[in-house]
Amino acid sequence: MEKNMFGFSLTERTIEIRPPMTTSFNDVSMVHGREAVKEELLNRLLNESSQEPAISIVSIVGMGGIGKTTLARLVFNIDKVKTHFDNKIWVCVSEPFDEIRISKAILESLGDDASKLAGLETILQHISQYLDRKKFFLVLDDVWTEDSKNWEQIKDCLKCGSQGSRNLVTTRKENASKTIGATSMIMLGTLSKNESWSLFRQIAFSGDADEKLEDIGRKIVAKCKGLPLSIKTLGSLLRFKTNSGEWQSVLHSEMWEIEEVERRIFPPLLVSYYDLPSTLKKCFSYCAIFPKNHEIEKDELIKLWMAQSYLKDERNKDMELIGEEYFENLAMRSFFQDFKKNKYDGSIESCKMHDMVHDFAQFLTKKECFIVEVDNYNESQLKSSLKNAQQSMIIVRAERDSFPTCICNENKLRSLLVKSQDPRSQLTQAKLFDNSSLRALQFISLRNIQEIPREIKKMIHLRYLDLSYNENLKELPKELCDLYNLQTLNIADCYKLTKLPQEMGKLINLRHLIINPFIIEYMPKGNEELTCLRTLENFVLSSSSHGGKACSIGSLKNLTNLRCLGFSGLGNVGDVDEVKRANLRNKTNLLSLILDFGNGSSERDEIIVEALEPPPNLVKLCLENYGGKTIWPNWIVSLTQLKELRLFRCYNCEYLSPLGKLSSLESLFIGMVYSVKKVEKEFLGIESDATARSSIVFPKLKNLEFNYMYEWKEWDDITLKGDELVTTIMPSLHYLNISYAPYLKKLPNYILQSPKLKQLEIEHCPILRPRYEKGIGEDWHKISHIPDVTFFS
Structure with missing residues (x-):
C-alpha cells in the first residue's frame, strides 16, 4: 500500500557482461611494484x-x-x-x-x-x-x-x-x-601511484587505454590508496564498461564516504557489488555461509543457489547453465580466486574467497549467515546469534554427542550445512527434521546416522539434500519420496546403503541423483517418471529381477534432459533391443557418458556398446571393465565434439584402436589394458607414412596418460624424411604420463619432439628411467628440452 501511495515501481536492472578478451580464469597473479x-x-x-x-x-x-x-x-x-x-x-x-x-x-x-x-x-x-x-x-x-x-x-x-x-x-x-x-x-606497504596505475591498466583495459577513460581511471585509482585488492576489484568491474558516464558513476559513488566499515577496502567492493543485478547480489552474499579459506566446490555452490530459488530456468537454458554464467561473472569481477581446475578439460572445479571479500559478504548479510563450531559453543550465546540467521554452516571439529537444540528450533533457517572434520563425531539430529522451512540440508561424515527419520516428509520445501560420506547410513525412508520439490539428492560414499526407496518415481522435480557404482543393488521402477533428471551418475543394471522391483535400461527412453549419465553393470544386460530402446542417440543434451560393464569378461560387451550409440555432441566418454577385444564401435567416428576419452580395465583388448581419428580429442587416458604388448602406428589412425605427411594426427590432444600397462613392451616410432613429423603428430601435446609400464623400452620420437610438451612424468618404469634420466641416460638429450621432467620410483 505504501509503495502504491508513493508511486514506486519495481524494475529489474540488467547489465550486459562481455567475456574478457583473453582466456577466462587464467588466474595468473598480476604482481606490480613488488x-x-x-x-x-x-x-x-x-x-x-x-x-x-x-x-x-x-x-x-x-x-x-x-x-x-x-x-x-x-x-x-x-x-x-x-x-x-x-x-x-x-x-x-x-x-x-x-x-x-x-x-x-x-x-x-x-x-x-x-x-x-x-x-x-x-x-x-x-x-x-x-x-x-x-x-x-x-x-x-x-x-x-x-x-x-x-x-x-x-x-x-x-x-x-x-x-x-x-x-x-x-x-x-x-x-x-x-x-x-x-x-x-x-x-608490506601500499603500491606507489605509478604501480597502482600499472596494475589497474592491465586489468581494466584489454588494449590501448582510451584517453577520456584513462583520466577518470587515474582518479579512481587514487581513491584506492595503493591497495592491490581494491585496484583489482575495480579494474575487474570497469573492464566491462565502455562509456565515460559509467566510469564517472564509479568515481563519484557515495560508497567512498562509508565509515562504518573498513574504509580502505569495502568501498571499492561496494561499488562493484552494487553494479551487479539483484540475482547476482543474492548469489554472492550467499557465499558468506562458508568459513574463511573454505574451498568452495563450484557445482555444489550452483546447486545451493538453485535450492534458494536464485536461479530460474529460461527458454533453452537450464538453471545449471545460468549458474555457470553467474559463477563466471562473479569470478571475472575478482570476488573469487585460487581456482582449482580439472586436469583434463581445464574447467573450474573449486575456488576460494579472499578473507576481505569474505568479511564483506558477512557485512552484507548482517549476520543472516552464521557459522558455528559445534565443539566449542555456548547454547545461550548461540541462540542469540541465530536469532536472525537464515543460512548456517556447522563445523564439527571434535567428538560431540548432541546437536545444538536451538538450531533445531530455528524456523527461519533456509540452509543448514553440517560437516564433520572428525571421524568420531556422534551428532544426533532427530528434532531437526521438524523444520519445514529448510531449502538446503547437508549432513556429511556423521558416524551415527544409520537411517533418516520418517519426519523428513515435513520438509516440503527441501530442494537440496546431501547425505554423502555417512558410512553407517543403511536406509532411506519411503517418506523421503514425498519431497516433490527435491532437486538434488547426493548419497555418494554411503557404502552400507544398498537400496533406494521403491517410490523414487514420485520425485518428479529431481535433477541430480548422485550415487556410487556397484553399491545400490538395482534402480527401482518408476525411474521413467524422473524426466527432470540432468545427472544420473550410476544407473545400476542388476543381474537379477529383484522380484520385478527393478527398472530396465529402456526406462531411460523419456529422460531427454540428461547431461551426465553413467551405467554400472552393463554386462548384466540380457536384451540388446532393450538397450536400443534407451534411445541415447536422441538425448541431444547428453555431454558425459560412463559405460561400466562390471565383470569385463564377455565379448558380448561389443554388441552392447554398439547398441548404445550416444549423440554426436558427446564431450566425455569413459569405458570401464570392458570385455570386448576391440574398442571401436561404428558410432565413435561420429563424435565430432569428443574432448575426453578414458579407457580403463579393458582386459581383453590386444590392440589400440585408431584413436588419432578423433580430431577433437584433448585428453586421453588408457589404464589397465593389460593385453596390449605393442602400440603400433595404427593407434594414430594413419595407414602409411604418406598419409602422415598430409594430415594432422591428434591435432588438439593436450594430455596423454598410460597407466598400469604391465605387458606393454614397444611403442612404434614413425620415420619420415624431413621435419614434417614434428608439426603433424600431437602438435598440442602438453602433458605425458607413463606409469607402471615395467617392460616398455623407449618412447617414440614423435612424442618427445612434440613442440608444446611441457611436462613429462615417468613412474615405476624400470627400463625407461635409466634410459632418460638426467645427465646419465643414453637418451637424456632427447627430453632435455622439456621444462618439467619427473621420475617416480
Whole structure:
C-alpha cells in the first residue's frame, strides 16, 4: 500500500557482461611494484648463516588486501626456491586457530594421509619422521592468533629439520608475528601511484587505454590508496564498461564516504557489488555461509543457489547453465580466486574467497549467515546469534554427542550445512527434521546416522539434500519420496546403503541423483517418471529381477534432459533391443557418458556398446571393465565434439584402436589394458607414412596418460624424411604420463619432439628411467628440452 501511495515501481536492472578478451580464469597473479621486496624476501629465505637459530621464521606483515599472500605465492613457486629446499609446504592458518587441522594440513602437504590419525601427538610424530634432517620451506598463511601457547608444540616438532629450513608467516597483526617468534619481519606497504596505475591498466583495459577513460581511471585509482585488492576489484568491474558516464558513476559513488566499515577496502567492493543485478547480489552474499579459506566446490555452490530459488530456468537454458554464467561473472569481477581446475578439460572445479571479500559478504548479510563450531559453543550465546540467521554452516571439529537444540528450533533457517572434520563425531539430529522451512540440508561424515527419520516428509520445501560420506547410513525412508520439490539428492560414499526407496518415481522435480557404482543393488521402477533428471551418475543394471522391483535400461527412453549419465553393470544386460530402446542417440543434451560393464569378461560387451550409440555432441566418454577385444564401435567416428576419452580395465583388448581419428580429442587416458604388448602406428589412425605427411594426427590432444600397462613392451616410432613429423603428430601435446609400464623400452620420437610438451612424468618404469634420466641416460638429450621432467620410483 505504501509503495502504491508513493508511486514506486519495481524494475529489474540488467547489465550486459562481455567475456574478457583473453582466456577466462587464467588466474595468473598480476604482481606490480613488488620486485624489490621480492628480492629482499628471497635473500632472507635462501641465504644461510651458521649463527641462525634452529627455526628461522620470516614474517610478512600488512593490512588486509595489501598483497601478502600474493607475494608469498610468488616466492613459493620460484624455481630456485623449489631446488633449494627438500620439501615445500603451504598451510592456510586463518581463524579460528586449530592445532590439529594445521598439523594435518602440514602432513598432507608432505604426501601422507592424515584423515585416519587422531590426536595431536600422533600427527606431530608423523611430521617429525617426514622432516627429519631435511631442509624444508613452510608457509603459514593468514595467521591471527596472538597466544604463544598455540604454537609451542608445532614449533618444537619442526626443530627436527636441518639447518637452513625456513618458515614464512603472513599476518595482518604485528603482535602475531612476534608471538610466533619471527626472526625477521617485512612490513608490506601500499603500491606507489605509478604501480597502482600499472596494475589497474592491465586489468581494466584489454588494449590501448582510451584517453577520456584513462583520466577518470587515474582518479579512481587514487581513491584506492595503493591497495592491490581494491585496484583489482575495480579494474575487474570497469573492464566491462565502455562509456565515460559509467566510469564517472564509479568515481563519484557515495560508497567512498562509508565509515562504518573498513574504509580502505569495502568501498571499492561496494561499488562493484552494487553494479551487479539483484540475482547476482543474492548469489554472492550467499557465499558468506562458508568459513574463511573454505574451498568452495563450484557445482555444489550452483546447486545451493538453485535450492534458494536464485536461479530460474529460461527458454533453452537450464538453471545449471545460468549458474555457470553467474559463477563466471562473479569470478571475472575478482570476488573469487585460487581456482582449482580439472586436469583434463581445464574447467573450474573449486575456488576460494579472499578473507576481505569474505568479511564483506558477512557485512552484507548482517549476520543472516552464521557459522558455528559445534565443539566449542555456548547454547545461550548461540541462540542469540541465530536469532536472525537464515543460512548456517556447522563445523564439527571434535567428538560431540548432541546437536545444538536451538538450531533445531530455528524456523527461519533456509540452509543448514553440517560437516564433520572428525571421524568420531556422534551428532544426533532427530528434532531437526521438524523444520519445514529448510531449502538446503547437508549432513556429511556423521558416524551415527544409520537411517533418516520418517519426519523428513515435513520438509516440503527441501530442494537440496546431501547425505554423502555417512558410512553407517543403511536406509532411506519411503517418506523421503514425498519431497516433490527435491532437486538434488547426493548419497555418494554411503557404502552400507544398498537400496533406494521403491517410490523414487514420485520425485518428479529431481535433477541430480548422485550415487556410487556397484553399491545400490538395482534402480527401482518408476525411474521413467524422473524426466527432470540432468545427472544420473550410476544407473545400476542388476543381474537379477529383484522380484520385478527393478527398472530396465529402456526406462531411460523419456529422460531427454540428461547431461551426465553413467551405467554400472552393463554386462548384466540380457536384451540388446532393450538397450536400443534407451534411445541415447536422441538425448541431444547428453555431454558425459560412463559405460561400466562390471565383470569385463564377455565379448558380448561389443554388441552392447554398439547398441548404445550416444549423440554426436558427446564431450566425455569413459569405458570401464570392458570385455570386448576391440574398442571401436561404428558410432565413435561420429563424435565430432569428443574432448575426453578414458579407457580403463579393458582386459581383453590386444590392440589400440585408431584413436588419432578423433580430431577433437584433448585428453586421453588408457589404464589397465593389460593385453596390449605393442602400440603400433595404427593407434594414430594413419595407414602409411604418406598419409602422415598430409594430415594432422591428434591435432588438439593436450594430455596423454598410460597407466598400469604391465605387458606393454614397444611403442612404434614413425620415420619420415624431413621435419614434417614434428608439426603433424600431437602438435598440442602438453602433458605425458607413463606409469607402471615395467617392460616398455623407449618412447617414440614423435612424442618427445612434440613442440608444446611441457611436462613429462615417468613412474615405476624400470627400463625407461635409466634410459632418460638426467645427465646419465643414453637418451637424456632427447627430453632435455622439456621444462618439467619427473621420475617416480
